[in-house]
Amino acid sequence: MNSSSLQIRLSGLVRCSSNTAAHTNVCRAVTAFDIGSIYSVGVGDRRPPHGQRAASRDFFSHCHPRLLMNSLRSLLAVFVPSWLAARLTRYSPLPIRFIVGYGFMAHGYAKIIKHPENFATILHALGVPAPHLMAWATIVVELLGGFAILIGAFVPLVAVPMIVVLLVATVTVHLQYGFTSIKLMAVVNGVPQFGPPGYETDALYVAGLIALLFSGVGPLAVDAILESLYARVAMRSL
Structure with missing residues (x-):
């Protein structure tokens, strides 16, 4: 994946962060591949521009707590008796x-x-x-x-x-x-x-x-x- 396509993806995600509902959907949809791709922007010939790095930090500062809470909910579901019984x-x-x-x-x-x-x-x-x-x-x-x-x-x-x-x-x-x-x-x-x-x-x-x-x-x-x-x-x- 080249730098320009990653920049388009990142800019689209950051624009969504201004809208609460859209930002929630984006945070839920982020996968390990997306996170790895965004963090790996510019690893190679050059580093990403300063603005793009700031936008990436802004995105993850919003998404990280929400992703952590979703992961915590999934972990706690294992201890719910009805969840265990159903499976x-x-x-x-x-x-x-x-x-x-x-x-x-x-x-x-x-x-x-x-x-x-x-x-x-x-x-x-x-x-x-x-x-x-x-x-x-x-x-x-x-x-x-x-x-x-x-x-x-x-x-x-x-x-x-x-x-x-x-x-x-x-x-x-x-x-x-x-x-x-x-x-x-x-x-x-x-x-x-x-x-x-x-x-x-x-x-x-x-x-x-x-x-x-x-x-x-x-x-x-x-x-x-x-x-x-x-x-x-x-x-x-x-």
């Missing part, structure tokens, strides 16, 4: 899926590492019938159910046995210790000592599963890919 609602099930799925898998894996027989002994001490069968059933539900929730597959189907496992754990173990799961009792030699956990964690997992049942699994899910298949099966069953 991110479809992704809201993802954090629930990831934490519930990973949490169940972590508990099932821990029971495998510590040997299922030990878990069966614990169930027997709690008075759970068929402790060996229930131990393996719980591990399978936690591992496979957690993985299914993580990838968003067959969520309405796997959520039922997962909720049953949580309710059994609540009734047989955690309910008698109240609501709070984390009970810091003391710190001995720098090591925190905790009391028996309540049913808080069980309730949070149940709430997460129910939320997925009510709202759907969201994007990046196997169920979203199989939605048409589910619809055909439902039509045939009617």
